[in-house]
Amino acid sequence: MEFTNVGLKVENRVGYVVITHPPANALNGDTFDGLNACLDYILEQDEIKVVVITGAGKFFVAGADIKEFHQAFGDGEKGRQLAEVGQRVFDRMEQFRKPIIAAINGACLGGGFELALGCHMRIAAEEAMMGLPELKLGLIPGFAGTQRLARILPKSKTIELLLTSEFMTGREAERLGLVNYAVPLEEVLPKAKQLAEAIATEKGMCAIAAALQAVNQGLNRSFEEGQALEAELFGKMFLTEDAKEGITAFVEKRKPQFTDR
Structure with a gap:
């Protein structure tokens, strides 16, 4: 099966989903459509019991496609609709009946960080940069980042990360409880595979x-x-x-x- 800006490989009952939208795997309407179609397919495949999501190249997902945001300037309704597209996909991921593990192999920012928050578990490279920089653009997170982050971290820490737009490393995210494991970059996918296969083959x-x-x-x-x-x-x-x-x-x-x- 082929999906727009999204690849899928199945191995040992684990579906490996790869966001492939160079150069930075930015999220846009086509990518959301591809991801949603991929989830439809995975849901129908009894062979797939666990899902791992990662990014192609050196990025996980470095944010949303700013070009689409620029096209919505001056139109609040269009901006709201852009947010709701991402919210629907990430809500679906969070409520998915099959576990979804984010394998964060590089920059995980803005919409990419919100995608990771929509997964059930997260494994990050120790030096991967993570955060919500939307306020630097005069925006706020629109794909439920303000809501999911505040349900994981204390309210005051959530507000600090939002208002300062500061990035954290995977190591710091692990300390805060935002990721399950922070490991060296070369161990991100092997660790995700180990965790996914333990669930898929033993449960x-x-x-x-x-x-x-x-x-x-x-x-x-x-x-x-x-x-x-x-x-x-x-x-x-x-x-x-x-x-x-x-x-x-x-x-x-x-x-x-x-x-x-």
Whole structure:
């Protein structure tokens, strides 16, 4: 399958998505369309259980396409629509039933940082520059960066990063809890592959999807409502063949052979 500005390779039940829009992999309408179409395809492929997103070349995604922003100057409605396009795609990623891991191999700025925040997990090169520089352009983040960042970091730190437009390295992002791991550049994709394959080959899809649903939907509810959702999903697991296999394998002291049913 071919997608606009997006490549896909499947290996060992992991789908490797590569943003390919030189020179800096900037996000534009075509790239969002390509990414959305790629997600459609991945969702239909039972073979793919985990997704890794990275950027071609030395960049992850260095931001949004400023040319499109320039075309919206003087038209607030068009600006709002530009923001909503990115928000819809990144919302979809966050709610995706298959885990998405960002492999941040280089500059991850503006819209690229917002893309990474929409992923379930993040692995970054130690020296990769990350941040939200939109205020330097007289703008604010438009792809839910103000919202997702404030749900990960304390409010005061979020505001500092927004108003100063300061960049951080992958190492600093790890210290703040924004990325799961910061590793040398040459280890970014191997680390993402290791993590993705551990999930894809050792866990059943029913439980993977339920765990993501419990966390993502539970965070938007009260604690009590989140508990109720967890209990409901826990009960549904007992209707799956995977749960029967997992429990039987535990009792028989062997490795389970999940079938994702």
